[in-house]
Amino acid sequence: MTTVERTAPRLAGAAALLVLAGLCAISIFVGVGDVSPREAFSDPEALYLIAASRLPRTLAAILTGAGLAIAGLVMQTLARNRFVEPATAGTGQSAALGILIVTLLLPSASIATKTLVASLTALAGTSLFLAIAHRLPPTQPFLVPLFGLVYGGVVGAAVTFVAWHTDLLQFIEIWTHGEFSGVLRGRYELLWVSAAVLAVTWVFADRLTLMSLGRDVSVGLGLDYARMMQIGLAIISVVTALTVVIVGLVPFVGLVVPNMVSRLIGDNMRMLIPWVAGSGAALVLACDIIGRLLHFPYEIPVGTVLGVVGAASFLWLLLRRPSHA
């Protein structure tokens, strides 16, 4: 280990944090209400706007991005496939099904209750997907994501059908299009649970690295594979359900970010987790800012912006020449 090798990652990390801080600053000062940096510290009205709307929105974007990127990373480890993520492989749609069930049975349920039920249905939907994914032949790496995309579509169709027949279609539309325009103080705090889940993932980082070596190898090295599977499923389901309840479905973050980051820094989870979380946060925040600026003063939902950016990046990942044959 030379000093250069030890300081380079630190420099890169510092640069990345600077980028994220810059995005936060932009996010706080971009919007319909005009706030200049000077007013932010003197004008009480500007301060109120920042505290009630801009800051919560920025934090929600960061938490959502970091959470979804990590959920994608964990799901890819569990499915042993680079091209799956919760938002497009049925987890998000299953969570929406859970919200629909709660809304039908207990119309007055709190956000926490909704999240709990959505987590449970997301868990069931993801377990089913992974059970099938593990049966697919490993020689066909693209079969799993294709299966996931259509599986998500089928679950989504079931949700739409029930919603249509119970006059809840408007509701479902809101939940399946991720956007931050409705995030205000007092309406997003539950997202901090995502941060707690991130900490849990960090604790299990080394065990996740072992998991990615495959079942037999990791069991041989003394890993409780089944228990790790349950923990991983819990991480994926809780983060996805939280996001769907509070923000809506945000596609492709969990798919694109882990792939891009692991191409740059390798597969060690200890290194990956902070980078993936940070990059996910930066991506969602940047896309939200783009959505706010593209058609100022109107807003474009972050889900739509990410749909374009994410699908294009994913296509590039799929069709580029494999760098290692």
Place this chain on the structure above:
Amino acid sequence: MRDRSTIVLAALGLIALACMCAFMTLGLRGNLWFSLELRSLRLLALVVVAVSIAVSTVVFQTVTANRILTPSIMGLDALYIFSQSLLVFTIGGFGFASLDPRIKFAGEAVVMVALAALLFLPLLKARVDLILMLLAGVTVGVLFRSLSSLLARLIDPNDFVVLQGASYANFSKIHGELLVAAGVLMLIGIAIVWRMRHTLDVLALGRDAATGLGLEWPRVVAATIMLVAALVAVSTALVGPVAFFGLLVVALGERLIDTRRHALLLPAAALVAIIVLVGGQTILQHVLGGASTLGVVIEFVGGLVFLAMLLHGARR
């Protein structure tokens, strides 16, 4: 064997007729002529859509030599909707939106066919792994859908109900003003496909065999892809994107008629499509009391069929 297929086709024809009669007559109330006129227009539209989807799917599967590829899965529906929003967005300032819908439809169809040729001909030439091609197709679909909704929001932010951006076909809100133009385009397309039915049988043998038998492979494939694109434009313009409907009816038709010969498979698939659409619409309307969800039901059932075929193909 000939007898069996004749019987199957005749039976399908009779069931399709029965479905049409049920659609026309069930629960008629009030002004008889008015209702009949309205219903016959909607019936005509459903038939045009059903036949277009069935025929385009069969031809597409022949060209790509695969049973689980359909134009919708490869994102062609989304491509048409994208062409629509692109035209409104780029030349919207010149009153494109207020043009005659038939002229708009013609413009959209032309743009779409051009885009389809640009996108799919290289893919077909490259001989990409099939599963990868399917995955890329689905992703292309997502990309174009997102682009369409992005453009839609840039065009008119106050209009949050972007009908065209919907991800499911709506068989109740049919764009009637296009019916004649779409019907004519469909008839031309079907006439060409029918004349080509023997060529398509040769095409189904695969590139090398077909070339050996004197088929100009690149030219024929390019022509058929454009034909498929035009037929997809017809169905999407009338009802919207249809997801797995084509896969469903062609798979059913093939099971029933038990051959890939185009002279038999084309009518069988078309009749099954008519039965599913008209019959399904009638049942949903009069039994479940909500006809708007037929697209969603088809998406659900067809999606399951697709997954089953995918798993079955993977096991082999």
